[in-house]
């Protein structure tokens with residue numbers, strides 16, 4: 001099954017962009033995924049081909065019109081999740097990326113200006129996705145990020161199939177630190193355990209490093225990981241807490 005990506009955008013020339021090179025580019029050439037950028041402006045009905053208008057209630061900038069976006073969306077192939085890139089969306093996670101990559105593909109809506117008329121999300125089934133707590137000038141870069149994360153997981157895209165399993169976030173933790181030759185660089189040695197050939201010790205060291213680094217660098221991830229490991233409080237404890 002080919003992973004089909006349709007991207008609704010005011011800048012179709014941005015696709016495949018960087019996804020036309022390296023792993024994703026090779027996979028595109030091999031037909032493992034398809035990339036169809038769609039010009040939103042083609043779904044306007046007025047002679048100015050306008051896609052936006054001023055914000056209701058006043059304020060700076062322009063807002064993308066729900067009627068134009070809905071017309072563009074309704075013209076696309078059904079049966080794939082529809083995602084809108086927006087900082088107001090749910091933060092993208094590796095778990096969600098894995099789900100998407102295992103499916104038939106995605107239709108992605110890229111915002112511009114002040115974003116989307118909110119009624120679009122009431123009138124259509126759309127998952128709102130954020131790629132982080134910062135503001136981009138448009139959804140296209142976000143769509144490229146999301147697609148890159150999915151494409152590398154498609155069957156046959158990565159050299160070693162297992163190289164996707166051991167990464168940061170796959171187990172809820174950051175990955176352990178990596179080293180390579182030369183064994184000594186500017187007086188710094190590769191940790192002895194990694195040169196020992198003792199696979200059990202290496203695995204234990206990596207696990208400990210991953211846990212320490214996650215706790216120190218990403219306390220939010222660590223808390224979630226520990227919460228999932230320990231499990232939710234029992235019914236009795238919950239009752240005591242809330243009464």
Ligand SMILES: C[S@@+](CC[C@H](N)C(=O)[O-])C[C@H]1O[C@@H](n2cnc3c(N)ncnc32)[C@H](O)[C@@H]1O
Pocket residue numbers: 084085086087088109110111112113114115116129130131132133134135136137138139140142
């Ligand atoms: C300038 S932003 C609009 C920001 C919007 N006014 C707000 O404050 O939430 C224009 C478009 O860029 C995209 N965008 C910006 N930041 C993003 C993020 N962190 N994640 C996903 N998309 C983003 C969205 O498609 C958005 O509609």
